[in-house]
Amino acid sequence: MTDTIAVVSKVLPVIFLIVLGNILQRSGFLKQSTIDELKKVIVNISLPALLFMAFAETDFEFRYLLIFLSVFLICGIMLLFGVAFKSLTRADNRYVPSVFSGFETGMMGYSIFVAVYGAANMYKLAIIDLGQVTFVFFVLVSYLQRLNGESANVKQLALSFIKSPVILSIISGILVGSLGVFGVVKAFPLSNSVVEMFKLLSNLTVPVICIVIGYELRLDLQNLGKPLLAALIRLTALMAIAFFMNTLLIGKVLHLDNTFKIALYTMFLLPPPFVIPIFMKDGEGNNKQFILNTISISIILSLAAFLILIIVTR
Numbered sequence: 001m002t003d004t005i006a007v008v009s010k011v012l013p014v015i016f017l018i019v020l021g022n023i024l025q026r027s028g029f030l031k032q033s034t035i036d037e038l039k040k041v042i043v044n045i046s047l048p049a050l051l052f053m054a055f056a057e058t059d060f061e062f063r064y065l066l067i068f069l070s071v072f073l074i075c076g077i078m079l080l081f082g083v084a085f086k087s088l089t090r091a092d093n094r095y096v097p098s099v100f101s102g103f104e105t106g107m108m109g110y111s112i113f114v115a116v117y118g119a120a121n122m123y124k125l126a127i128i129d130l131g132q133v134t135f136v137f138f139v140l141v142s143y144l145q146r147l148n149g150e151s152a153n154v155k156q157l158a159l160s161f162i163k164s165p166v167i168l169s170i171i172s173g174i175l176v177g178s179l180g181v182f183g184v185v186k187a188f189p190l191s192n193s194v195v196e197m198f199k200l201l202s203n204l205t206v207p208v209i210c211i212v213i214g215y216e217l218r219l220d221l222q223n224l225g226k227p228l229l230a231a232l233i234r235l236t237a238l239m240a241i242a243f244f245m246n247t248l249l250i251g252k253v254l255h256l257d258n259t260f261k262i263a264l265y266t267m268f269l270l271p272p273p274f275v276i277p278i279f280m281k282d283g284e285g286n287n288k289q290f291i292l293n294t295i296s297i298s299i300i301l302s303l304a305a306f307l308i309l310i311i312v313t314r
Helices: 002-027 032-056 062-088 096-100 105-117 119-147 154-163 165-178 181-187 189-202 205-215 225-253 258-268 285-313
Strands: none
Touching (some): 062 119, 062 225, 096 285, 119 165, 165 181
């Protein structure tokens, strides 16, 4: 009982911050433009700082490429699963399949995982995340563009992927850690001050992300049926896939520790990428509300599932 309370107490601050963000939205204390600027700080500064620190102090192993390939493949399978769901439910919303594929690790996954398992273990989630980030950039975005009647430019997608602050921070962290530069930098007080700056920046990530999530949590209570069904089916399918992947790949093939398994479960219970509505065409009122409702419901389900996960695994 004491262990359960201790675990729950680590997640509650995250939930409280999300509630605070929703209160700030309802009260009008913060404007949407302010939230948009905070998201820029997260995506371009604080989250890259957190990821850089995680990988700079980690030995990257080539066996992790199996995780990358497996996650990329599963994202593709889930997109096809979404197409089948759309067909079976006879939905006229062409964007329905997109909510079955990809995960919002950047704006949610890292914050809840770090809150419980600490920044020292964050690289494990980041390694698992690489496959889905690549899938979202090259496949999901292309899929959404084609739905809008646009042609996907592979060169532009590749450039945006390479220029992504998240990808750059991971690559930089791996290089700095592998070459032993990080240890040298930390050995001298003046150069170590740069490391301390990165630590301070990374500390912004969790609270700011949680407030942003809470602010953008919006539900249309009159049209929850289909989004709830989609969110529940998505979560159930992904948890089943995560179980088999943890048992076979993470456990028996790669022999990785239990925190890797929890990291994989964590990513697979996350909501769809928050960028999906951004790529929808103007004038998609009801269709866009379905996507927003599905994402919002998935956020709530994700928090509940993560709480159950850490209680069970402890």
